[in-house]
Amino acid sequence: MPDDEHDAYLEERFPKLRHGLYRVKSPRDPRYNCFAFAANDTQHIWDYTGPGRLGGYFWPDAVQGDSLADFIRVYELLGFQLCASAELEPEVVKLAIYVNRDSAPSHVARQTRRGTWKSKLGMRGKDIEHASLDLLAGDEQDEYGRVAVILKKRRYETEDRED
Amino acid sequence: MVASQLEVIMSQVQQLPASEQAQIAERVLALLECAAPPPLRQAFAVAERPVDELHFRRLAEQWRRETEHVSSLKQACLHPAYQRIIGLGPAVVPALLRELEHTPDHWFWALKAITDEDPAQAEDSFEGARRAWLQWGRTKGYL
Numbered sequence: 001m002p003d004d005e006h007d008a009y010l011e012e013r014f015p016k017l018r019h020g021l022y023r024v025k026s027p028r029d030p031r032y033n034c035f036a037f038a039a040n041d042t043q044h045i046w047d048y049t050g051p052g053r054l055g056g057y058f059w060p061d062a063v064q065g066d067s068l069a070d071f072i073r074v075y076e077l078l079g080f081q082l083c084a085s086a087e088l089e090p091e092v093v094k095l096a097i098y099v100n101r102d103s104a105p106s107h108v109a110r111q112t113r114r115g116t117w118k119s120k121l122g123m124r125g126k127d128i129e130h131a132s133l134d135l136l137a138g139d140e141q142d143e144y145g146r147v148a149v150i151l152k153k154r155r156y157e158t159e160d161r162e163d
Numbered sequence: 164m165v166a167s168q169l170e171v172i173m174s175q176v177q178q179l180p181a182s183e184q185a186q187i188a189e190r191v192l193a194l195l196e197c198a199a200p201p202p203l204r205q206a207f208a209v210a211e212r213p214v215d216e217l218h219f220r221r222l223a224e225q226w227r228r229e230t231e232h233v234s235s236l237k238q239a240c241l242h243p244a245y246q247r248i249i250g251l252g253p254a255v256v257p258a259l260l261r262e263l264e265h266t267p268d269h270w271f272w273a274l275k276a277i278t279d280e281d282p283a284q285a286e287d288s289f290e291g292a293r294r295a296w297l298q299w300g301r302t303k304g305y306l
Contacts, residue, residue, distance in 0.1 A: 104235070
């Protein structure tokens with residue numbers, strides 16, 4: 001992975017990026033978040049906004065909550081299932097769900113065809129490709145806590161072609 | 164006829180400093196009673212307690228800076244700066260809508276909390292919700 005697109009602000013907010021391989025893949029964009037991006041959706045913001053539902057956000061009707069179990073259920077609806085390892089496997093796509101100190105889901109990253117990971121940072125930040133999950137983990141600045149769960153499903157030929 | 168004259172006056176009043184707007188709006192409201200259509204009365208009611216634009220912008224900038232990489236809407240909207248913006252009440256609605264128009268961001272939560280309306284409820288995309296709220300703002304006379 002080329003390491004020629006460093007971003008000083010991102011490295012301040014995610015200190016492990018200073019010493020890790022990553023590259024910026026897109027400008028800031030408020031129209032999608034990491035939960036959607038992990039499902040290859042860049043047109044919606046996926047988030048649970050309560051039983052009254054707030055316009056402008058997407059969340060499956062079948063899931064009523066935003067706990068870790070609820071997030072797993074959301075991705076299960078897309079065909080993902082729990083998995084023990086984040087290692088690259090042929091024809092398999094993996095997701096990593098991070099949780100914060102309160103065990104609330106804080107981020108989801110998606111594995112590329114090369115075994116690196118891609119992440120949309122927050123609800124309005126940039127997309128990046130990063131060499132490992134550790135680069136966004138931790139409790140400093142904007143870091144996302146720890147990886148709690150890995151999910152996997154078969155990667156179809158049409159998915160992640162840009163990887 | 165009266166309503167159109169009031170609209171002209173309102174547009175002129177909006178060019179004045181906030182403190183003068185408040186004084187004039189207070190007098191006009193007393194005169195208006197029920198003579199003006201609801202959107203116009205609402206516009207004057209908002210001008211009655213003008214929000215400090217600079218204060219709002221500082222809070223908005225703080226919120227953006229400190230939640231840029233937060234993925235959860237709930238977590239972002241519970242940020243103290245965002246809650247203080249909601250606390251500014253109906254007077255901040257025009258500023259929120261202008262912000263949504265020129266620097267799109269996640270103001271839907273605040274707008275719904277303040278107005279108790281959600282013209283974007285049928286929308287599941289950011290752009291769809293943004294369009295719905297801006298249309299709502301124009302209909303109400305806020306934009």
